[in-house]
Amino acid sequence: MxxxxxxxxxxxxxxxxxxxxxxxxxxxxxxxxxxGLEHDRRWAVYTHDGGITSGKRTRRFRPVPGLLDWTSELDGRDRVPLLRSPAGVPYRVDDPATADALTTAFGQELTLRQGTTLQHHxxxxxxxxxxxxxxxxxxxxxxxxxxxxxxxxxxxxxxxxxxxxxxxxxxxxxxxxxxxxxxxxxxxxxxxxxxxxxxxxxxxxxxxxxxxxxxxxxxxxxxxxxxxxxxxxxxxxxxxxxxx
CATH class of the missing domain: 2.40.33.20 (PK beta-barrel domain-like)
Structure with missing residues (x-):
């Protein structure tokens, strides 16, 4: 037991x-x-070259300073996370407007993707x-x-x-x-x-x-x-x- x-x-x-x-x-x-925990790191922000945004640079990861100022959450009623800007503006991660907002905020092309066989951990x-x-x-x-x-x-x-x-x-x-x-x-x-x-x-x-x-x-x-x-x-x- x-x-x-x-x-x-x-x-x-x-x-x-x-x-x-x-x-x-x-x-x-x-x-x-x-x-792992359900919904943990299920989504990630990707750079134009297919790198996963992170705090470091490796073969898989690309640093995007400032991304830690954004928050992500699930409210229990919807299986699609909300991403919030530092100003508190909410964006659904499956809405194309979210990628546009990130691209504008960070001055580079960014997109959002779900994990598949490639884990985001x-x-x-x-x-x-x-x-x-x-x-x-x-x-x-x-x-x-x-x-x-x-x-x-x-x-x-x-x-x-x-x-x-x-x-x-x-x-x-x-x-x-x-x-x-x-x-x-x-x-x-x-x-x-x-x-x-x-x-x-x-x-x-x-x-x-x-x-x-x-x-x-x-x-x-x-x-x-x-x-x-x-x-x-x-x-x-x-x-x-x-x-x-």
Whole structure:
């Protein structure tokens, strides 16, 4: 059963990002699918050369500074996300006017596409951080650290002791609530995106250098879904040993 194992904490917060690289949406409950939280990063903004907009440049991704000032959300009644400009103007992502608005705002041709077999996630379907790691980083930086800077799907309340706790979880299973089981993979590599402001979140003290020196340029962990189901804020999280 899911609650068998060692309790490690509870779900403190849940976030999804209906449009990749935009500011996301806090949730009280979420459905977990094989590809992560339902509707998470289902849509993305694309550049004229087919790159997926992000905070970094790779073979797949293209930086578009300022996109984090836009927000995306689903209201539960409509499966098509709304994208909001920094001025609060809402646009349906399937409306051609939305691409026109982005193109005008950023001075380059931009379009919106749904994910298909090509996933929009950078590294993994799920990303989680713990309050222990947030406390450890806050100690290094000399002040509180906003969890949303790191764009997690799950924030786990593991207490306030400053420790990069989850880096020792690679390969283990975590049961969340009564249904969901995930396997923790590697640590989450970080880029300059964590030091950029986003809608509703100031950048704060730069963290990338501190993570490079003290935690191998990682923060939080990647995870994959072993058992789908529903999770919610407050759910117990138990460690069940080596993943399959």
């Amino acid at each position: 899911p609650h068998q194992g060692t309790p490690v904490g509870r779900v403190l917060a849940l976030y999804r990002y209906p449009v990749k690289s935009t500011s996301g949406q806090a949730l009280g409950t979420a459905a977990v699918t094989p590809s 950078d590294e993994s379907p799920l990303h989680l951080v713990t309050t222990s790691s947030l406390a450890a980083l806050a100690e290094l930086l000399g002040g509180e650290v906003e969890e949303r800077r790191f764009r997690p799907n799950l924030v786990l309340d593991t207490g306030s002791d400053p420790l990069f706790l989850e880096r020792d979880w690679a390969g283990v299973e975590l049961a969340i609530g009564d249904e969901v089981v995930i396997t923790v993979d590697a640590g989450m590599p970080r880029c300059a995106m964590i030091d950029q402001p986003q809608a509703g979140v100031v950048a704060g003290t730069k963290a990338l250098k501190a993570l490079s020196v003290h935690n191998g340029l990682e923060f939080g962990v990647q995870a994959r879904v072993d058992r789908i189901g529903a999770i919610g804020v407050g759910d117990l999280v138990t460690l069940r040993g080596t993943g399959s």
